[in-house]
Amino acid sequence: RARGPYYSPFTVGLSPLSCPEYQESFDGSCYEFVGPPRLRSFLSAQGWCERGGGHLAFILNDETQQFLQKHLQTEQDWWLGLAPASPNLTLDSAAAEGPLSWLDGSDVSYSNWVNDPDPGAGCGHILRSSGFQWEATSNCSQELHFICQFESGRSIACAAHNATLQCGSGQVIEIDDSFYGRKTVHYCRTSPTSSATSTQEECSWIDVVDSVTGDCHGLQACQATADVASFGEPCPGLGSYLSVEYNCKDGQNILPLLLSLMQSINIPDSSSASFSFPPLGADVLSPEEPVDVRVSVNVCEQNYDYSCIYYNIFYDSQILLPRLEGGQVNSTILELGNYSTLMIDVPSPDITLVLKMEPSEDIPFVLLLGYKDYPKDKQYVAKTQMPHQGHSQERYTWVLGPNDLTGKVGVHYLVVRPIVEAGVKSVNATVTVTSIAAQCKYWNETLSTWSEDGCRVGPLTTSLVTQCLCNHLTFFGSSFFIMPNLVDVSRTAELFATFSDNPVVVCFVGAIFIAYLLVVVWARRKDIKDIAKVKVTLLEDNDPLAEYRYMLNISTGHRRGASTSSQVTVTLLGTEGESEPHHLADPDKPVFERGAVDTFLLTTPFSLGELQSIRLWHDNSGGHPAWYINKVTVQDLETGQKWHFLCNSWLAIDMGECILDKVFPVASDIDLKKFSNLFFMKTAKDFRDGHIWFSVISRPPTSTFTCVQRVSCCFSLLLCTMLTSIMFWGIPTDPSEQTMDLGHIEFTWQQVMIGVQSSIIMFPINLLIVSIFRNTRPRETKPGKPKAEQQGKTELPTSTVNALFSQDIKKIAQSLSKAMKSPIPHLELEMKPGQQTDINSLLSLVEDIIRQQNRASGEFYTDASKKEGPQLRHVEKELSLLGPSRFPNPDSYCRAVQQVQGMRGLLDPSPAESSEGDSSSKKQGGLPWWFVFIGWILVLATSGVSGYFTMMYGLTYGKDRSISWLISMVVSFFESLFITQPLKVLGFAAFFALVLKKVDQEEYGDAKFEGERDSTCSFYQPPPPTDIERMRSNMIKEQKVFALIKEILTYMGFMWMLLLVAYGQRDPNAYFLTQHIRQSFSQGISDSMSHKDVFTWANTSLLSNLFGEYPGFITDGNSKLVGNARLRQVRVQKNSCRIACSMRQAVPDCHAPYSWEVEDMGSYGPGWNRSASENTSKTLHSPWQYQTQAKLRAQPTWGSVVLYRGGGFVVDLGPESQNASSTLQYLFDNTWLDMFTRAVFVEFTVYNANVNLFCTVTLMLETTAVGAFQFRSELQSVRLYQSTGGLHIFVMASEVIYFLFILYYMYVQGKLMKLQKWAYFKTKWNLLELAIILLSWSALSVFIKRTLLGNRDMEYYHNHKDQFASFHETATADAVLGYLIAFLVLLATVKLWHLLRLNPKLHMITATLQRAWTDISGFLVVITIMFLAYSIASYLMYGWKLYSYRTLLDAALTMVSLQLGIFNYDEVLDYNPVLGAFLIGSCIIFMTFVVLNLFISVILVAFTQEQIHHKPSEEEEIVDLMLMKLCSLFGIKMKKEEKEDSDSPKENGMTASATNKGFSTISS
Helix, strand or coil, X not given: CCCCCCCCCCEECCCCCECCCCCEEECCEEEEEECCCXXXXXXXXXXXXXXXXXXXXXXXXXXXXXXXXXXXXXXXXXXXXXXXXXXXXXXXXXXXXXXXXXXXXXXXXXXXXXXXXXXXXXXXXXXXXXXXXXXXXXXXXXXXXXXXXXXXXXXXXXXXCEEEEEECCCEEEEEEEEXXXXXXXXXXXXXXXXXXXXXXXXXXXXECHHHHHHHHCCCCXXXXXXXXXXXCCCCCCCCCEEEEEEEEEXXXXXXXXXXXXXXXXXXXXXXXXXXXXXCCCCCCCCCCCCCEEECCEEEECXXXXXXXXXXXXXXXXXXXXXXXXCCCEEEEEEEHHHCCEEEEEECCCCCEEEEEEEECCCCCEEEEEEECCCCCCCCCCEEEEECCCCXXXXXXXXXXXXXXXXXXXXXXXXXXXXXXXXXXXXXXXXXXXXXXXXXXXXXXXXXXXXXXXXXXXXXXXXXXEEEEEECCCCCEEECCCCCCCCCCHHHHHHHHCCCCCCCHHHHHHHHHHHHHHHHHHHHHHXXXXXXXXXXXXXXXCCCCCCCEEEEEEEEECCCCXXXXXXXXXXXXXXXXXXXXXXXXXXXXXXXXCCCCEEEEEEEECCXXXXXXXEEEEXXXXXXXXXXXXXXXXXXXXXXXXXXXXXXXEEEECCCCCCECEEEEECCCHHHHCCHHHHHHHHHHHHHHHHCCCCHHHHCCCCCCCCHHHHHHHHHHHHHHHHHHHHHCCXXXXXXXXXXXXXXXXXECHHHHHHHHHHHHHHHHHHHHHHHHHHXXXXXXXXXXXCCCCCCCCCCCCHHHHHHHHHHHHHHHHHHHHHHHCCCCCCCCCCCCCCCCCCHHHHHHHHHHHHHHCCCCCHHHHHHHHHHHHHHHHHHHHHHHHHCHHHCCCHHHXXXXXXHHHHHHHHHCCCCCCCHHHHHHHCCCCCECCCHHHHHHHHHHHHHHHHHHHHHHHHHHHCHHHHHHHHHHHHHXXXXXXXXXXXXXXXXXXXXXXXXXXXXXXXXXXXXXXXXXXXXXXXXXXXXXXXXXXXXXXXXXXXXXXXXXXXXXXXXXXXXXXXXXXXXXXXXXXXXXXXXXXXXXXXXXXXXXXXXXHHHHHHHHHHHHHHCCCCCCEECCCCEEEEEEEEEEXXXXXXXXXXXXXXXXXXXXXXXXXXXXXXXXXXXXXXXXXXXXXXXXXXXXXXXXXXXCHHHHCCCCEECCCCEECCCEEEEECCCCHHHHHHHHHHHHHCCCCCCCEEEEEEXXXXXXXXXXXXXXXXXXXXXXXXXXXXXXXXXXXXXXCCCCCCHHHHHHHHHHHHHHHHHHHHHHHHHHHHHHHHHHHHCHHHHHHHHHHHHHHHHHHHHHHHHHHHHHHHHHHHHCCCCECCCHHHHHHHHHHHHHHHHHHHHHHHHHHHXXXXXXXXXXXXXXXXXXXXXXXXHHHHHHXXXXXXHHHHHHHHCCCCHHHCCHHHHHHHHHHHHHCCCCHHHHHHHCHHHHHHHHHHHHHHHHHHHHHHHHHHHHHHHHHHHHHXXXXXXXXXHHHHHHHHHHHCCCCCCCCCCCCCCCCCCCHHHHHHCHHHCCCCCC
């Protein structure tokens, strides 16, 4: 082992003891089992342990002995800490008992000797092949294996050595005790001849607690030196040692690095020291790169061929440095059969060459190293033979330092020659040679340079870590530090040749590429569809002459069913008026889809001023008319002003407010900055456009960042993430690095650096790609030729044009009147009907108004020019459209033109600039269009490079490591995609809404304007209330139809699952099994049996069937007897009843019928002798002692007469027929059955594997104290093993689905209960549903209880196969489960009546019963009285004689049978013809002819009245509508009988359009 004796093997603390990986912890100590090549003598082994602060192992108890046995090899001898007994060197010491004691002088209180130790024995060891027993021996110089024990909180150090003290992370040392000197002669011995005759006079010890406390108290780790110069020599004869006892307590972790003083320290596993080096030499590492080295310092022992250089410490310290996998690691496979040669390039004279061999077979071979030539037997630079003596890591490792290489630089040749026995001509083996070039340097503060003095590369150096062995402690450096794993590109062909062995990562990357191509095809199609959506729809019904433009952005919500197929109409309402209704539609693309934003251009003749509200309605047409509107934004394109309308409402007749027409007010700044609005707006925007993954599906169609580009960015990001993940996968972690703890989150600095480096590698290039695609302007296309204008203009009548023109002028006048706050002449603006308007007069009136305010404030003209300027331009266009021909004379036309131009000059004296020119002159921001090619080049480059290197890493790692990485990568990716990143979006949105409170101005890109269309629509009036009510009624009926269909289908599925569950719990073979067993054991049974008859039946039929011809099976050998059978009897006490006074002398004793009060529970001896019971052992299960129900694991049993308790006097019949026969004979001879016996039970359980059924059998012989026994049998079948048979999986699936139905019904009933509250419990069908739910959960609980009871009983049977195994409780639970399932089926079937309530016939029957209920209830009282009277009379007359009347209940059932015609007339007439004839005759006359016929008459009368007054219910119309829909679904034409009603109006177009999918509207 590469561990030195000064290494502290454990960390002391409050946490469980932590030992190194090569040690085992037990009972507060760490144990190290040391074997070859470190076989040592007793003293050498003890010294080896002492250098680590421990001693040879003590075995103080059997627990330690058992622990050590688990880790020892039986064929080896192992030294223990046993030495000759001698007195301790203390004043109160006494000699140990026996020839040997433990090294600390304590007695051997626990021992495991093979033979008692001889008096001359000097040591002890565990003897090989002896079952780990001990042997004492006098030959202590033999070299054996040994066990070292390092006690927690205690350390010893011989003179001139160090005692290592160490605590866990966050803890410090507290010294309890410490001395220097000697208390025992056995520690730190130099020879076995040390005499102890005068030790008490020569040796002593001194207390050094204060000295050690001053050095180590409050530190996490410390080394206390056993310094003779400081402490003196208390024991000059034998030498002294230092002993320290300490504990760890919570405190600050202080780790002094006294590097300048070269003090040897120990850095524990749970902490680390991080420091920066001075600039490293250029020949070692590039000076530009910083190095962060974490050093875990372990003092290692010299290896088999390395001598230690003793500086300030006595043994080498081990420093493990993570390495940069540069170019000095190579692996080559050589053939041993042909003396293969390997060329190795040594780049520097101070390089150490580490050669690691991995032979395919364990054979010896010789290595020869030559310089610039092939080595020969006598001409070589270095030579060695393998395997070396040592551990597995050292046996095939050859370390060649600079001295071994003699400082030669350049090509060296390595020859491998196998060592074979004589006669062997060929060797079919290979060896893999891995060459590693490494070096270890430290910073020499004296010379201010990097030096190698005292340091060398160790044999544990690997491709991942460098082992430096140094004899001093200072700043260390190595040629390796933490960097990503590297891959050799030159080995591409070689690695891809291993694809068949490791296809994991290559196939995964290839699958990602294929998936990318498929997704790109889908994304391209989606982009094409989105291009069609990117347009501003110019409404068809815009006035061709109206030039005031409003842009409407209407956002449909993301809720389910938010889109609409209806025709939507809008009206804008402002301070200056309202717009005409406009139909929002686009024949070229669908509008108002879920989550979509539709843009419309609405024009008005004049400005509407400040918008106050917006009115929206639709006609409820199409297949999905309901519409959820989220938000509307209106922008005045003339002024740029925006208005927001936060709608968030349903326009539907069956959802929300159940309205189709609604007015939405404009949102204020307070409304816009509410948290709910900002949060949901920001969240939706980030998910739709900002989130690179989710936006692939939901990107805004107006965005220039296309779906294909987003998919490509995701593809590049995924591959880059995979590359950075696999680059750092498996980087060796430094166990000494301190963990930073943030609550439940722990991380190390290395993990932080890996995350930072991954981000630096991955994110900049991907952010650049996304930024290029997102900010690149689309390529400008040359404008096409404008559409040909219409050749002819539509000629309107002169009167119509004049009316429109006059109306516009009147609007201008009214607007000016409002602006100047003075009324205009009323008479001049109103004309008489039929009178033509004088246009010149109107224009003169408006011109006079403007001139009157010519000298008014500039504010008037500013407002007027803004509002009336566009209107005057509109009037000017109308004037040109009219032309001179429409005026009475040409002078009027010219005058009108001059008037309009003059008014425009008054309102706007400066020449108007075209806003269109300004807008067109604005240049778009962003990157030039050709930057998109740069983005695609970056995508291809990053994807290709990342994919290539990811595959190379995967091929390098191997299959198992690749699978581990792939699983980790996939899990972390989906965790980030679906958990981390959405939480980031929500968190940022919450911060945005709470802190910034900024309303984002939505941008919709550059939309395309379509040309003007001439067609018009007719949806300009909201539906009238009557039509809305009719549509709502029809919608409600349709909803009820679908709800009814859903209810019926759900019930069918529920009933199907219930029946599968019910029949899955029952087996038809159970009946045949119980019948066979009942008939087999009832042979020889008579109606009346005496005690002797009972024993005769037991010896014949019972035993012959119970022990069949096949051992262990009953009857014919098909049913296995589970456990033993047993007999149980219940008795009554003596004198348990009172005897009549006159008969007391004749009858001395009375024993009552059985009841729980008089049951005998005493203990007796054979023959029911009381005195003999005192000598009977209470522990034996004697048939004469009462045993309780709980002890017998039994249940109460119903008999023909009474309910019997489960306890009694019990005897087991045993497993064999002979034993059972002798038991029965013993019982018969001792009169086990006597006059006090009331019932005898034969109980046993069988299992029939053919049908997989258990059957609990109880055969009862009971008496009613009359002395005769009657036979009764009770058999219960139960299936405990559900897993046999192919139907089991199907039944289990049915059970799961059934309870899913139950959960659904619970949800439905919960909603109904919340809606109806206490009225819910007044409906009988609700109570039926509630009963089904409760019974279902009760059945589930009983099913679970039956399973648990069955497992318990089977476990009892397997542990007590020679006893009676009771399955009665399990069988009872199974019976209860059967009853519950039966009632479930009953109630579920009754529920079918409720589903058929829509059937007219069944509805009439129900209505009839409701109508006749008052009269029926009265007749039921009369019938009940008559039945009760005749039942009591018949019971009193015949109860003591006839079987059918033995109880009142039996008599009542007999009377019911009489009414049904099922009656035994003979037994009544034979007993008493006169009385019997009277009873039967009167009952038939009064009950059958009178009462029952009147009862039926009442129902018939009610049925007749119901037929007369019956009114069809609304539910019948629902049934008709459902049938129509079903017939239409299957293409069946169904004729509907239409009732002619002159009063009902015909359906108008809007009502017809509201009907779903062409079905006729049903009016009530």
